[in-house]
Amino acid sequence: MGKGRAPCCDKSKVKKGPWTPAEDLKLISFIQKNGHGNWRSLPKQAGLLRCGKSCRLRWINYLRPDVKRGNFTPEEEDTIIKLHDSLGNRWSKIASYLPGRTDNEIKNVWNTHLKKRVGILKKEIMITTTTQEAFETNNKGQYIDVATSLTEEATASAAGSCSPTSSYGSLNLCNLSTEHVRAAEARDNQDQVINEIPSDSAGADIDFWDMLDTDLSPDLDYSKVLDINLHSDQSQLQAPHYTHESSSDKYDECQKWLRYLEIELGLTQTSTTTTTTYTGANYYECCDGFTSQDQNNTMQV
């Protein structure tokens, strides 16, 4: 019966900080071959100087093949707002309603974007409601305001799929769209008008993962790249355990995905000229010796 909680790992012997491409590949390769039955023992078996928790987090939040990358769509943002209203900060629960999105990602989006927007909207609606009440009391003039229409729209159709408790005061957020929130935010920012808000998915940031073409290295062979025991023959690679499937389609999908990763991580060269940049220090630390790189810490992919 030891006192307190035993540390999950020896902090002095594990590496911390951002993951390097080589570490990523080691983790991916190991999980593809062995699955991830025991996170605690995984780092040692995979040859990683990382805490098991760190491996799990990296896999779940970034390396999993089914992780949906790229910006959140307005629809996804709407969903998060609605779900947060009814579930609160239960990020993993919210994530379960958004396939491919992780709790960490959703939490970040909420904290950096959505919370502010909803806060602004709530503030505006409070002001509007107060003004409207004053108007109704005095029974003078005619009151027209965008926020009022938002409130009416939201409350009028409150019989939707959301829980009855899903409301901020009299406002049911289930029917607030991202456009509503953004419009309110824009008004809050010195009445700046946003007539057309570009979709996140159409933003200038080209997601690197999506950008990659299928014309990638056909000779994937991790054993030549990493000092881990893997099959050198591609045909002998096993389908990942996490898929729980053995169909050739799924396997092909995994292979395709791995090729994406190979390129993404700069572990192979293609004829394309697309260039991405990794953080220099990390990249030098792990990749020196088995990938191409120029002196500007830029990997030619």
Next chain:
DNA sequence: AATGCGTGCAACCGCCTAGCT
């Protein structure tokens, strides 16, 4: 061009809980 500041996000920390002995 250099510097400062704000923002976004990956990763860490520590607590909670389920499962096992």
Next chain:
DNA sequence: TAGCTAGGCGGTTGCACGCAT
């Protein structure tokens, strides 16, 4: 039943990057 372990979760931090000055 109590204690331990590992996984899961939410809060928080710190760094990189972009933009403004």
